Amino acid sequence: xxxxxxxxxxxxxxxxxxxxxxxxxxxxxxxxxxxxxxxxxxxxxxxxxxxxxxxxxxxxxxxxxxxxxxxxxxxxxxxxxxxxxxxxxxxxxxxxxxxxxxxxxxxxxxxxxxxxxxxxxxxxxxxxxxxxxxxxxxxxxxxxxxxxxxxxxxxxxxxxxxxxxxxxxxxxxxxxxxxxxxxxxxxxxxxxxxxxxxxxxxxxxxxxxxxxxxxxxxxxxxxxxxxxxxxxxxxxxxxxxxxxxxxxxxxxxxxxxxxxxxxxxxxxxxxxxxxxxxxxxxxxxxxxxxxxxxxxxxxxxxxxxxxxxxxxxxxxxxxxxxxxxxxxxxxxxxxxxxxxxxxxxxxxxxxxxxxxxxxxxxxxxxxxxxxxxxxxxxxxxxxxxxxxxxxxxxxxxxxxxxxxxxxxxxxxxxxxxxxxxxxxxxxxxxxxxxxxxxxxxxxxxxxxxxxxxxxxxxxxxxxxxxxxxxxxxxxxxxx
Ligand SMILES: *[C@@H]1O[C@H](CO)[C@@H](O)[C@H](O)[C@H]1NC(C)=O
Ligand SMILES: *[C@@H]1O[C@H](CO)[C@@H](O)[C@H](O)[C@H]1NC(C)=O
Ligand SMILES: *[C@@H]1O[C@H](CO)[C@@H](O)[C@H](O)[C@H]1NC(C)=O
Ligand SMILES: *[C@@H]1O[C@H](CO)[C@@H](O)[C@H](O)[C@H]1NC(C)=O
Ligand SMILES: *[C@@H]1O[C@H](CO)[C@@H](O)[C@H](O)[C@H]1NC(C)=O
Ligand SMILES: *[C@@H]1O[C@H](CO)[C@@H](O)[C@H](O)[C@H]1NC(C)=O
Ligand SMILES: *[C@@H]1O[C@H](CO)[C@@H](O)[C@H](O)[C@H]1NC(C)=O
Ligand SMILES: *[C@@H]1O[C@H](CO)[C@@H](O)[C@H](O)[C@H]1NC(C)=O
Ligand SMILES: *[C@@H]1O[C@H](CO)[C@@H](O)[C@H](O)[C@H]1NC(C)=O
Numbered sequence: 001x002x003x004x005x006x007x008x009x010x011x012x013x014x015x016x017x018x019x020x021x022x023x024x025x026x027x028x029x030x031x032x033x034x035x036x037x038x039x040x041x042x043x044x045x046x047x048x049x050x051x052x053x054x055x056x057x058x059x060x061x062x063x064x065x066x067x068x069x070x071x072x073x074x075x076x077x078x079x080x081x082x083x084x085x086x087x088x089x090x091x092x093x094x095x096x097x098x099x100x101x102x103x104x105x106x107x108x109x110x111x112x113x114x115x116x117x118x119x120x121x122x123x124x125x126x127x128x129x130x131x132x133x134x135x136x137x138x139x140x141x142x143x144x145x146x147x148x149x150x151x152x153x154x155x156x157x158x159x160x161x162x163x164x165x166x167x168x169x170x171x172x173x174x175x176x177x178x179x180x181x182x183x184x185x186x187x188x189x190x191x192x193x194x195x196x197x198x199x200x201x202x203x204x205x206x207x208x209x210x211x212x213x214x215x216x217x218x219x220x221x222x223x224x225x226x227x228x229x230x231x232x233x234x235x236x237x238x239x240x241x242x243x244x245x246x247x248x249x250x251x252x253x254x255x256x257x258x259x260x261x262x263x264x265x266x267x268x269x270x271x272x273x274x275x276x277x278x279x280x281x282x283x284x285x286x287x288x289x290x291x292x293x294x295x296x297x298x299x300x301x302x303x304x305x306x307x308x309x310x311x312x313x314x315x316x317x318x319x320x321x322x323x324x325x326x327x328x329x330x331x332x333x334x335x336x337x338x339x340x341x342x343x344x345x346x347x348x349x350x351x352x353x354x355x356x357x358x359x360x361x362x363x364x365x366x367x368x369x370x371x372x373x374x375x376x377x378x379x380x381x382x383x384x385x386x387x388x389x390x391x392x393x394x395x396x397x398x399x400x401x402x403x404x405x406x407x408x409x410x411x412x413x414x415x416x417x418x419x420x421x422x423x424x425x426x427x428x429x430x431x432x433x434x435x436x437x438x439x440x441x442x443x444x445x446x447x448x449x450x451x452x453x454x455x456x457x458x459x460x461x462x463x464x465x466x467x468x469x470x471x472x473x474x475x476x477x478x479x
Contacts, residue, residue: 020046021126023117025100028134031107032142034215036168038092039133041100045119045126054122058095060102063114063132072115073102084110084296104135105168110297112137142166144176144213152200160196162211180209234305237281238391245276249293249300260290263303283308286335311392312338317385319398326375328398331368332387340369343384377402 022044031037043058059071059079070082073089081089088106093099100117114134118127147161162176178191182204190197196211237243249255259271270276270289278285290303312334319328332338342349342358349356349371360369367387375381377400386395 020044021119021128023100023128023131025117025131025133027131028136030136030138031104031111032138032140032166033107033109034140034174035107035142035164035166036103036105037107037166039102039104041093041102041117041133042098043100043117043119043128044098045121045124048122050122056095056119056121058091058100059118059120060089060091060100060115060133061118061127063116067118067127071118076120084108102133107135107137108297109137111135140213140215144211146209146211154200154202154205157197157199160198160209160211162194162196162213164213174213174215177212178209179212181207182209233303234307236307236309239283239308239310240280243276243278243281243285243306245289245291245304247274247291247293247302253295253297255293255295255299257291257293260292261287262290263288281306281308283310307335309335309391312387312389312394314385314387314394314396317396317398319383324374324376326371326373326400328371328373328383328385329368330371330385330387330396331366332394333366334387334389334391335365336389337362337365338367338387338389340367341386341388342369342371343382343386344373345382375400 024042026039029037029039057074057076057079059067059074059076061067061069061071062082065071070080072082072085073091074081075091075095088104088108088111090103090105091100092103093101102115104111112135114132116127116129116132119125142164144162144164147163149159149161152158160178162178164174167174176192176194178196182200183191183196183198186198196209247257247259249257256272257274258269259273259276261268261270274291276289286306286308288303288305290301292299292301312332314330314332317328317330319326321327328342330340330342332340340360342356344356349358351358355374357372358369359372360367362368369385371383371385373383379402381400383398383400384395385398386393388394
């Protein structure tokens with residue numbers, strides 16, 4: 001009541017006169033978060049007799065909105081109001097008595113802003129654009145009051161009531177809690193009510209009882225979790241496994257969850273639910289995924305990098321002769337990045353030795369390795385390139401046969417049968433794939449002096465079935 005009177009006194013300046021239109025409302029109002037406020041308001045518009053048959057509609061709009069946007073409050077029976085003000089912003093007076101008073105219950109931070117008033121009746125359609133109401137929302141600092149109906153007597157139960165002025169029906173509920181030495185033995189749940197029923201004991205005399213009030217937990221979806229992911233921002237999964245990502249947001253009101261592909265909430269929406277599922281993860285599924293949680297109070301997002309683990313995939317090796325030196329290049333893709341090793345017979349070649357040198361490099365998920373071998377072939381020489389990571393190994397063997405040659409440069413053997421063999425390996429069919437290469441008899445540019453003498457020539461390529469092993473690194477996610 002006091003507030004009301006005070007507000008009436010504050011009127012005046014905001015009275016506007018414009019062709020018979022006038023609005024009396026305070027310029028601004030301050031409310032503590034979670035509490036309620038009533039803003040008295042009167043409006044005048046030109047009356048004409050036939051208006052009496054027309055319905056009178058009044059509206060409060062967010063300042064800056066168009067008249068086609070949802071209002072924050074209205075008496076119009078079919079106009080929907082904004083969802084975030086629904087039930088909280090209310091017209092409390094009778095519009096026919098020129099009353100445009102607005103009540104705001106359970107004020108939220110997001111209610112802060114300016115609001116304009118509009119009237120519609122028959123041909124009268126008018127927005128009072130020159131006076132608007134500014135709502136300020138401050139922290140809840142109001143101290144609670146404790147009411148004790150009768151004197152506290154040792155051994156007699158008593159009711160203590162805690163209240164906050166400015167709180168009101170329908171507002172966001174406040175959370176009450178009672179603390180004090182006298183209550184230490186009480187069931188904690190009975191201490192969470194605004195009314196504390198309590199039986200004092202003699203030893204409680206002189207101790208403090210405190211009532212605490214805070215905003216009931218109601219928050220933006222700040223607390224997002226990707227279930228099964230823990231809190232890490234990346235996750236690795238073995239190719240072919242099933243994966244279930246679930247986005248969990250702690251929020252009140254509950255948040256709507258959606259998934260996006262990419263580093264942030266962008267244009268690629270991939271799901272409008274909390275869950276993303278893959279029956280079998282493939283390499284193409286690797287990437288960044290972002291989950292967004294959104295409710296009326298705000299939004300939050302969390303993203304995760306998905307890495308797909310897979311065993312090495314060797315591409316076709318390439319070998320050629322050049323000036324009595326054999327060059328072979330081998331490359332493999334895998335995640336984690338594979339290591340490549342060369343074997344000559346049973347001897348592993350590392351770094352440089354007198355007749356062989358190896359250079360390797362890696363980019364992203366690919367490793368290349370080149371072997372340069374100075375060799376005079378007198379018997380069959382077996383070269384092996386092996387790729388390996390934690391999830392398996394794969395190797396390719398090149399057999400060098402002394403004998404009648406074809407062009408040395410045609411030794412680019414790797415091509416042969418590669419793809420099919422790879423497929424076999426990938427299918428884990430443990431058969432030795434043995435492919436006899438037809439030797440070529442074409443002169444190579446690379447080796448102009450190539451002749452039909454007894455140069456070493458490749459004959460055979462064997463894809464070893466050593467193949468792929470899936471180790472113990474299984475990421476079990478619920479499905
Ligand atoms: C305390 O309040 C409860 C319920 O409001 C009532 O049943 C009880 O009688 C009250 N006790 C005292 C001592 O007033
Ligand atoms: C009770 O609270 C007051 C004010 O916080 C404090 O000064 C006083 O020491 C407290 N008394 C006891 C017994 O804790
Ligand atoms: C994730 O972080 C939250 C707080 O940031 C913590 O409460 C929770 O236990 C963490 N979860 C895991 C699985 O580490
Ligand atoms: C969103 O669209 C723009 C252009 O329409 C494009 O450049 C951008 O890459 C897209 N974002 C994502 C994450 O794909
Ligand atoms: C999710 O909903 C938004 C808005 O309703 C829509 O634009 C988008 O295409 C939807 N995404 C999917 C994957 O259905
Ligand atoms: C190995 O030999 C190559 C040339 O054959 C040379 O560039 C490289 O520096 C050598 N590496 C080492 C570790 O000796
Ligand atoms: C691997 O080989 C390919 C083709 O030969 C080449 O383009 C790439 O740069 C090489 N990468 C590295 C890291 O050596
Ligand atoms: C390369 O040289 C080593 C000794 O340095 C020798 O044992 C090996 O047989 C040679 N390999 C070939 C293929 O000639
Ligand atoms: C390569 O994988 C096979 C199959 O799992 C395994 O038996 C073998 O030991 C691996 N080779 C090496 C050198 O680790």
